[in-house]
Amino acid sequence: MKKFNVFSLARETMRGHTGWGKQWRNPEPKKQYDVIIVGAGGHGLGTAYYLAREHGIKNIAVLEKGWLGGGNTGRNTTIIRSNYLYDESAGLFDHSLKLWETLSQELNYNVMFSQRGVMMLAHNVHDVQSAQRHINANRLNGVDNEWLTPQQAKEYCPPLNISKDSRYPVMGAALQRRGGVARHDAVAWGYARQASDMGVDIIQNCEVTGINRAPSGEVTGVETTKGTIGAKQVGVVASGHTSILMEMAGVRMPLESFPLQALVSEPVKPIFPCVTMSNAVHAYISQSDKGELVIGGGTDSYVSYSQTGSMHMLQEVLDSIIELYPIFNRLKMLRTWGGVVDVTPDRSPILGKTPVKGLYVNCGWGTGGFKATPGSANVFAHTIAKDEPHKINAGFNLDRFRTGRLIDEAAAAAVAH
Amino acid sequence: MLLIHCPYCKDDRPELEFSNAGEAHIVRPTNMSDISDTEFEAMFFMRDNPKGIALERWRHAHGCGRFFNVARNTVSDKFLKVYKAGEPRPSDAEIEELLK
Ligand SMILES: Cc1cc2nc3c(=O)[nH]c(=O)nc-3n(C[C@H](O)[C@H](O)[C@H](O)COP(=O)(O)OP(=O)(O)OC[C@H]3O[C@@H](n4cnc5c(N)ncnc54)[C@H](O)[C@@H]3O)c2cc1C
Numbered sequence: 001m002k003k004f005n006v007f008s009l010a011r012e013t014m015r016g017h018t019g020w021g022k023q024w025r026n027p028e029p030k031k032q033y034d035v036i037i038v039g040a041g042g043h044g045l046g047t048a049y050y051l052a053r054e055h056g057i058k059n060i061a062v063l064e065k066g067w068l069g070g071g072n073t074g075r076n077t078t079i080i081r082s083n084y085l086y087d088e089s090a091g092l093f094d095h096s097l098k099l100w101e102t103l104s105q106e107l108n109y110n111v112m113f114s115q116r117g118v119m120m121l122a123h124n125v126h127d128v129q130s131a132q133r134h135i136n137a138n139r140l141n142g143v144d145n146e147w148l149t150p151q152q153a154k155e156y157c158p159p160l161n162i163s164k165d166s167r168y169p170v171m172g173a174a175l176q177r178r179g180g181v182a183r184h185d186a187v188a189w190g191y192a193r194q195a196s197d198m199g200v201d202i203i204q205n206c207e208v209t210g211i212n213r214a215p216s217g218e219v220t221g222v223e224t225t226k227g228t229i230g231a232k233q234v235g236v237v238a239s240g241h242t243s244i245l246m247e248m249a250g251v252r253m254p255l256e257s258f259p260l261q262a263l264v265s266e267p268v269k270p271i272f273p274c275v276t277m278s279n280a281v282h283a284y285i286s287q288s289d290k291g292e293l294v295i296g297g298g299t300d301s302y303v304s305y306s307q308t309g310s311m312h313m314l315q316e317v318l319d320s321i322i323e324l325y326p327i328f329n330r331l332k333m334l335r336t337w338g339g340v341v342d343v344t345p346d347r348s349p350i351l352g353k354t355p356v357k358g359l360y361v362n363c364g365w366g367t368g369g370f371k372a373t374p375g376s377a378n379v380f381a382h383t384i385a386k387d388e389p390h391k392i393n394a395g396f397n398l399d400r401f402r403t404g405r406l407i408d409e410a411a412a413a414a415v416a417h
Numbered sequence: 418m419l420l421i422h423c424p425y426c427k428d429d430r431p432e433l434e435f436s437n438a439g440e441a442h443i444v445r446p447t448n449m450s451d452i453s454d455t456e457f458e459a460m461f462f463m464r465d466n467p468k469g470i471a472l473e474r475w476r477h478a479h480g481c482g483r484f485f486n487v488a489r490n491t492v493s494d495k496f497l498k499v500y501k502a503g504e505p506r507p508s509d510a511e512i513e514e515l516l517k
């Protein structure tokens with residue numbers, strides 16, 4: 001693997017960038033691995049990376065039915081923050097945020113992490129109380145979050161309309177300055193490049209069609225479109241398709257898969273300096289380095305694997321965006337797309353062991369798992385390597401739906417990103 | 418936007434008039450305090466989430482207000498069968514047939 005640094009850049013500049021080479025290998029699967037990861041999104045590739053780097057397990061295959069990073073990792077609006085209400089969530093998401101802060105250096109790959117701040121608007125008394133409760137809870141957990149008056153919010157985000165007679169009056173905002181955005185593809189590519197270099201086989205166009213188990217119950221490997229592949233440990237990291245994969249091992253999941261859409265505008269000069277979200281009207285917005293405004297909202301209301309979603313969802317998002325930022329009302333929208341997100345009843349992820357020996361699951365990130373990519377991958381690798389959860393993800397077990405020990409961010413936020 | 422047929426109004430109406438109310442044919446036990454945690458979990462939290470035919474409840478919220486059931490293909494989003502609440506769940510053979 002060729003390191004990216006000022007010298008390699010200079011050398012390649014001199015010879016017309018002809019010597020960079022492939023960033024990862026494209027091998028055929030072996031018959032047997034120590035660990036198989038199903039799904040080459042950021043979480044799956046990251047898991048393989050941390051297994052190899054931190055736990056010395058290098059005989060790993062990551063199996064991907066499409067191309068790596070082509071799932072929700074490559075479809076999301078890249079908002080990163082850690083200001084969740086409950087202790088467990090603050091622990092997990094802030095672990096992730098801290099890893100983001102050094103990820104480009106660690107991977108020797110620019111993931112373009114930009115801590116431009118994530119501001120969440122409050123439009124009514126309930127929003128104000130809920131935001132302030134979050135701020136207090138976050139601070140007790142060592143997570144930064146601060147209250148802004150409408151004027152301060154406008155200073156932080158000049159396109160914001162704070163006039164009193166606007167349809168969604170701004171009564172204040174909660175700002176997490178350490179929050180921001182990153183380049184989604186680069187995260188998948190950066191992990192893939194390092195993992196491949198340490199010997200991890202990333203096998204694309206290889207769909208898992210069955211999970212094999214011994215008569216005594218434990219996992220023995222998987223069936224794929226490229227044949228049978230053996231492994232004593234299998235980690236399912238397949239976002240919207242998790243229910244289907246887990247059913248192959250006879251495990252029912254508390255998940256529903258919904259379409260979630262996003263859209264971008266035509267590119268314009270820098271105008272939007274931060275990320276702004278509004279939970280009450282379900283609209284969030286930031287500006288990409290290419291200049292497009294990146295806009296998203298809530299999920300469609302019904303289960304679907306179509307990767308599209310309904311037109312009226314986009315219209316509702318844009319209605320809200322134009323009320324909040326009237327300056328954008330003549331802007332043209334360039335592209336829309338959808339992903340399939342796996343949602344749990346409490347809107348918190350599931351990452352841990354399963355009732356089947358040797359089978360692990362990392363799912364339920366719903367509308368907001370991009371921000372968790374490094375943290376999730378890091379503790380999931382620990383869970384597989386040690387066959388027990390890290391203390392950071394111990395609470396995010398599958399058992400909680402039986403014991404009732406939910407991590408109810410659904411009730412806390414009514415929406416999650 | 419989807420067009421959905423309400424079996425009570427007997428008309429195709431835009432999706433905006435309806436709200437999805439989740440998986441159909443989940444029976445709520447009458448002896449809730451006697452059932453085990455595992456049974457409660459299965460009823461309350463576990464879902465089929467099928468890639469294929471889903472049986473689900475919809476409510477004509479901004480219309481007649483009534484609940485009904487549908488069989489819908491979750492890959493194409495096509496509504497394949499609409500039936501009234503209380504009518505029996507389509508048999509596996511019928512679902513196979515709908516998938517064709
Ligand atoms: C429109 C949109 C906007 C979003 N915005 C944000 C945001 O702003 N901030 C945020 O934090 N999160 C956001 N999210 C959520 C975020 O994208 C996801 O939570 C996260 O990317 C999930 O990563 P993953 O690696 O688990 O899944 P994925 O990237 O989806 O990877 C799973 C992989 O598994 C593969 N797979 C599935 N079935 C099989 C099989 N049978 N065999 C082999 N491979 C299989 C898939 O092809 C896929 O590549 C958004 C999501 C969407 C759709």
Ligand SMILES: [Zn+2]
Binds near residue numbers: 423427
């Ligand atoms: Zn009706």
